[in-house]
Amino acid sequence: MKKNTNNDIKLGIFISAGLLVLIISLYVIGSKQNFFGSNFYVRARFANAGGLVPGNNVLYSGIQAGTVSDIEIIDDTTIEVTLLLNKKIKPYIYSNSLVSIGNDGLMGNKIINITPNSTPASHIEDNGLLMTQSGSNMDQMMQTLSYTNENAMAITSELKETTTRINNDNTLWTILDDTMVAKDLIASVANLRASTARINEMTTTLDLILKDIHQGKGTIGTLLTDDDIANDIQQAVQDIDRVAVSAEVAIRTLDSTVQQLRTGMTTGGSMAHTVIGDTAAANSLKRSLQHIEKGTDRFSESMEALQHNFLLRRYFKRKARNEKGKE
Amino acid sequence: MTRFIGRYLRELVNPRYEVRAFIHQCYTIGYSSLALIGTTGFIMGLVLTMQLRPSLIAYGVVSQLPVMVSLAIVREIGPVISALIFAGKISSSIGAELGSMRVTEQIDAMEVSGTNPFKFLVVSRVLAATLMLPLLTILSDAIALYGSYLGVNIKGHTSLQLFFSDVFDALHYGDVMPALIKTFFFGAAVGLIGCYKGYNSSKGTAGVGLAANSAVVASSLAIFIIDLLAVQITDLLGLN
Numbered sequence: 001m002k003k004n005t006n007n008d009i010k011l012g013i014f015i016s017a018g019l020l021v022l023i024i025s026l027y028v029i030g031s032k033q034n035f036f037g038s039n040f041y042v043r044a045r046f047a048n049a050g051g052l053v054p055g056n057n058v059l060y061s062g063i064q065a066g067t068v069s070d071i072e073i074i075d076d077t078t079i080e081v082t083l084l085l086n087k088k089i090k091p092y093i094y095s096n097s098l099v100s101i102g103n104d105g106l107m108g109n110k111i112i113n114i115t116p117n118s119t120p121a122s123h124i125e126d127n128g129l130l131m132t133q134s135g136s137n138m139d140q141m142m143q144t145l146s147y148t149n150e151n152a153m154a155i156t157s158e159l160k161e162t163t164t165r166i167n168n169d170n171t172l173w174t175i176l177d178d179t180m181v182a183k184d185l186i187a188s189v190a191n192l193r194a195s196t197a198r199i200n201e202m203t204t205t206l207d208l209i210l211k212d213i214h215q216g217k218g219t220i221g222t223l224l225t226d227d228d229i230a231n232d233i234q235q236a237v238q239d240i241d242r243v244a245v246s247a248e249v250a251i252r253t254l255d256s257t258v259q260q261l262r263t264g265m266t267t268g269g270s271m272a273h274t275v276i277g278d279t280a281a282a283n284s285l286k287r288s289l290q291h292i293e294k295g296t297d298r299f300s301e302s303m304e305a306l307q308h309n310f311l312l313r314r315y316f317k318r319k320a321r322n323e324k325g326k327e
Numbered sequence: 328m329t330r331f332i333g334r335y336l337r338e339l340v341n342p343r344y345e346v347r348a349f350i351h352q353c354y355t356i357g358y359s360s361l362a363l364i365g366t367t368g369f370i371m372g373l374v375l376t377m378q379l380r381p382s383l384i385a386y387g388v389v390s391q392l393p394v395m396v397s398l399a400i401v402r403e404i405g406p407v408i409s410a411l412i413f414a415g416k417i418s419s420s421i422g423a424e425l426g427s428m429r430v431t432e433q434i435d436a437m438e439v440s441g442t443n444p445f446k447f448l449v450v451s452r453v454l455a456a457t458l459m460l461p462l463l464t465i466l467s468d469a470i471a472l473y474g475s476y477l478g479v480n481i482k483g484h485t486s487l488q489l490f491f492s493d494v495f496d497a498l499h500y501g502d503v504m505p506a507l508i509k510t511f512f513f514g515a516a517v518g519l520i521g522c523y524k525g526y527n528s529s530k531g532t533a534g535v536g537l538a539a540n541s542a543v544v545a546s547s548l549a550i551f552i553i554d555l556l557a558v559q560i561t562d563l564l565g566l567n
Contacts, residue, residue: 004351011354014361018462021469022507028495029503055499 034066038087041069044099044112044130049079051110052101058083058112065089068112083112096121099130331523335453338446348451356417356452356518357459363416364409364463365470371408372400372471376478393485393493396475401498405468406506407554410513413460414546418521421452422542425525426535434526449522456518461510501566509557516549 030036033055049071058066066085074080085093096117104111114130124130166172175181212218216225223229307316376396383389425448428434437444476490521542528538 007354007358008350011350011358014358014466015353015462018465022465025465025469025495025498025503026500029498029500032495033499035500 032064034084034086039066039084040087040090040126042083042085042093042124042126042128042130044081044083044132045074046079046081046101046132047077047134049081050101052081052112053110056110056112057104058085058114060085060089060092060114061116063089065114081112091123092116093124093130094121095124095128095130097124097130099132100134328523331526332519334445335449335519335522338443338450339454341446343446345447345451348447349455352451352455353459356455357462360413360416360459360463361466364412364467367408367412368400368405368467368471369474371404372396372474373478375399375404375471376475377481380478380482389483392479393475393490394497396478397472397494397497398502400471400475401468402502402506403554405471406464406510406513407550409464409467410460410510410517410550411547413456413463413514414517414550415543417456418517418524418542418546419539421456421518421521422525422528423535423539425449425522426528426538427525429526429528430530430532430535445526449526452522453515453518456521457511457514460514460517461507464510465507501561505557505561505566509553512553512557513550516553517546520546520549 027036052068052071054068054070056068057064058068066083066089068081069084070082072080072082083099093114094117096119098115098117100113100115102111102113103109117131213221213224216222306312376392379395380389380392383392383395425434428448434444434448437447472491472494476485476487479485479490524538524542524545528534
């Protein structure tokens, strides 16, 4: 009897475990397909369903949100897809959210992607219609790949032609075979490297100089940064301005004088005309000046004679001593 | 055989029900087979994973290993292998037991004593086999998937949560329910064939051995035929 009871307990555990595994499995599978919990429907219309079948997954921003419930042909250009979505994501789906058909991996099943739109809109209603956009499908990818292949073929063809021409060109191979060219090239590279190093040094030095100038060091730095010098220069410029004004006035005066002189020469009544234009008067003036010069020379001789006269000799000696004492 | 099945169905619905005999057979047929079928399931899950892995690596889809293994185990390998093991253990056991009872005239004695030997011996065994094989298959599938998880982690690393998430992502009711339903038919076939062969065994010790042997062979063949029919039906229903 006791053995029967033990067997019954074991059998009960066995059956319970089996049923528990079955129930949990069915619940998990069902919840993955939104068979449990509250759901709602939305619709989307496509021109091409692209192989979509009921049961395909629906992702909202990459998160599992539901499954494709039904696919119906509305007319020859419109396929209506009904989506069964989890009610938890309803607050995040707006009427302008975009629906597209994609692939779950390169070789995976078709999926529906719902992408939120940045522009504001009202929440989607039950059985509401969402906007669609055409996603990338395999045909488009193949077309792009075909175009790329054609380009690659053209490029390789040209590359082949270029390579053939290079192979048939003796000049290039002569250059490549010439060891002197290689040596020259190495030397050129070495020179280039040395030049680059020197340019680097120069750049560093120039940078230091610019830093010094910026900090006001040196003549140029002082010129560029010292406010006093700037003020002095400004003052000098103002003085130059004033001098220029004065010079302009002087030039005008001189111009006026020259004008008067010219007028006088033209009219003949002036002293200048007499001196410059009248030859007899000029000669007379010349003779008068000669007479004055002769008179001055005789006056100098007379004064010399007076210095040696005994009456005035003491006076001149005393004068000479006084001048010497002052020096 | 047809008359045997017809009598079974009549006796199944007619009272009085042999509940105690049925529970005892559930223990003998179901619980006693769990260790064997569970071990087989574990090995199948592990081996299948390790065999599939190199091929999937070659195609660059090794991440799909849980998906492929789960579909293979739940849809086909779990039910069929469990049923074959079940047939090897239970059908031969039932055939030999009933054959011995027939040879030793215990069945005739039951009829003389007023007990319905068909209800007591056949109905309880067939019903127990019909109900226990699905439970054994469910547990075997679960153990096989755990074996597959260990197989995945022998040369790679996948968390238990990710593995079973992939498994349940891949599975749908269309995968689980047909597989579960056909195990009822597998169990019924194993029980019916075992009982038929044993109940109708010829006299003599050779008849017992022949009943046990032919019960296993016929049960195994019946399992494959039922599986073939089940696949055709699920295909017609669009569940594949």
